[in-house]
Amino acid sequence: MMNFRYAFLLITLFLFPQQGLWSAEKQSDSKPNIIVILCDDLGYGDLACYGHPQIKTPHIDRLASQGMRLTDCYASAPVCSPSRAGLLTGRTPNRVGVYDWIPEGHPMHLKRDEVTIAQLLQKADYDTAHVGKWHCNGLFNSKKQPQPGDHGFQHWFSTQNNALPTHQNPNNFVRNGKPLGEIKGFSCQIVADEGIRWLKEWRAVDKPFFLHVCFHEPHERVASPPDLVKRYLDTTLYEDQAQYFANVANMDAAVGKLMKTLDELKLAENTLVFFTSDNGPETLNRYGKGSRRSWGTPGVLRGMKLHIYEGGIRVPGIIRWPGRIEAGQESNVPVSSVDMLPTFCEMVNISLPKNRELDGTSLLPLFAGNNDLQRSTPLFWNYYRANSTPRVAMREGDWKVVAHWSGPEGIRRLGNNVNSISQEYIKNAKLTKFELYNLKEDISEQHNLAWQERERLNHLKKKLTQKYKEVQKEGPVWDTKSYEQSREKSLFKDQAK
Known part of the structure; x- marks a missing residue:
């Protein structure tokens, strides 16, 4: 007599061919999804898993325990706009002419003829979205300069630079060219919610996806939920310091929401997640009146944001890719955000951009346990x-x-x-x-x-x-x-x- 459980399995597969073993096999053979999470001014020492004695970051700590924590991870620049341009193009930012942060109205921008990760993946039949801080042009939401959509993002929900007037109730988000006015809530949660809604409702479910999540936190002007601030008031000297600690904690909660969504949608197993920061922590009071909450730390590193020393460029870095990266690893191999483009190209089996110098290298050997990365250029x-x-x-x-x-x-x-x-x-x-x-x-x-x-x-x-x-x-x-x-x-x- 046929085993009852075996018979039940056969019947299930016959009646519901989209479920069970078939879907698991299909997912393992499909192109990997990619999420890049970029924080703004998050210091090397600002996370619990990087040694901060007070800030609680359980969701990011869990992400690190499920993948690889990078001790020698670098941004491509010690300041925001160049760092973002370097990550997107795989090229050191001075090559592309993004020499500094871009003020509103400035002619400097990521040029239309540069090739970005999003453009390459879009051509490889990926659905793509950018949510959060853009800061790759001065004429934001204008036809005079390329926008996120021109650089390969089919859906974008972005700001030119910081969330204004603060992280709380920002009024400067634009969705696919349409200004949205004031949005109630805190920026990182708003950005995460947009990413989640895109994952659940708007993306093409028959395609792999690339989601670029760019939090404004913990860049000034810092504003954090009162309940989180209250938790840190007993352990800090100043309310402004508690505001910063709560800001990082709020961003951690937003990361947790995103990761929970991947689990709910059964996407986590086939999704690479890269978490990092655009540069080192901000110096206290650099912005003057109204901005006294930059209490980030570079840990043991020398310097901070805007420095060429390690504190300006060495940042937290975590990569999780279930089934391809063994959980619980720590790597001291030097890696950089400029490595993302060649890494993703090799993952997806697409050609690197032609007729241009790249400054990164593929990290796939590192994921497989080979610590000897061969760089053509330091x-x-x-x-x-x-x-x-x-x-x-x-x-x-x-x-x-x-x-x-x-x-x-x-x-x-x-x-x-x-x-x-x-x-x-x-x-x-x-x-x-x-x-x-x-x-x-x-x-x-x-x-x-x-x-x-x-x-x-x-x-x-x-x-x-x-x-x-x-x-x-x-x-x-x-x-x-x-x-x-x-x-x-x-x-x-x-x-x-």
Whole structure:
């Protein structure tokens, strides 16, 4: 007699062919879904799983326990707009001309002829969506510059820069070209809810998807739910500090909602999730009046946001891909956001963009347990307005070389943001003095070994100088005259009031 359970299984598969073993087999053979979660100004030491003694981040901690926690994960720049451009294109940001954060109205933008992750995946029959902070152009929601939709995102729910006036009840979101006015709630929850609604209602369910989630948190101006703030008031010295801690906790809850949705939709097993930050933590009070809540920490790292030292560029990094990445791993292999584009291309088996230099490498060998990533070019950073005196850096293996330049050491002589003056230095300044650090032995960059390791320094100095000149030559020059003139008029009117 046929086993009852076996007979029941056969009947089930016959009557419901979309369920059970068939659907599991189909999912395992299909192209992987991809979610990239990018925080704004989240410091290396701001998560519980990265050592913060007070902030509770159970959902992100769980994500790390289910995948790989990266101890040496880097943003492509120490400031927001360049970092985002680098992640999307796999190219160091100066190549594409995004040299600094982009003010509203500025001509600088991610050019239409750049090739993004979203465009490549869209051509590979992926459905794509961007939710949250865009900050890759100055003329947001204008036909004069490319928008998220022009860079491959079929659905977009975005802001030009920060959530305004604060994270609470923002009024500057645009959905697919339509301004939405004030939205009740807190930005990270609003962004997560949009991503969840897209996953449940709007995406093409017969296609794999790429969802780019860009939280505004914990960038100033910080605003957090009162109940979360209250939890931290007993453990902090200042209410503003409690506001920041609660801001990170609120973002953690938003990540939890997204991950729960993947589980509910039975998508988690075939979805790679990459969680990271656009740069290091903000310096307290840099924004002046009304912005006193930047209590982020770089942990043991030197420097913070805007620095070429580790605190400006080394950020939290977590990758979860069930079945392909063994759970509970920790990797100290240096990786960067510029690695995402070549990684996703190899995952999906699509060709890399042609006729352009890429600065990242595929991480698939790392996922399979091979720690010897073969890079054709070392990791590289260049930020002309860095708060640190060095403006350029390169990492090869355990060693990092940082370089000063022939331009002004202070940033006042460069003017405000990218302009005709600063671009002269961006395009023509030379590298001068060099520092050398062994990050394996000296993660805090306290011991400059330039004199002790002359041979190694000369080797890395030659590589860095060659890369710097190559990138410097490729970067475009923006016509900023009209923007500078309009800004001068605006300042004159403000002073006359």
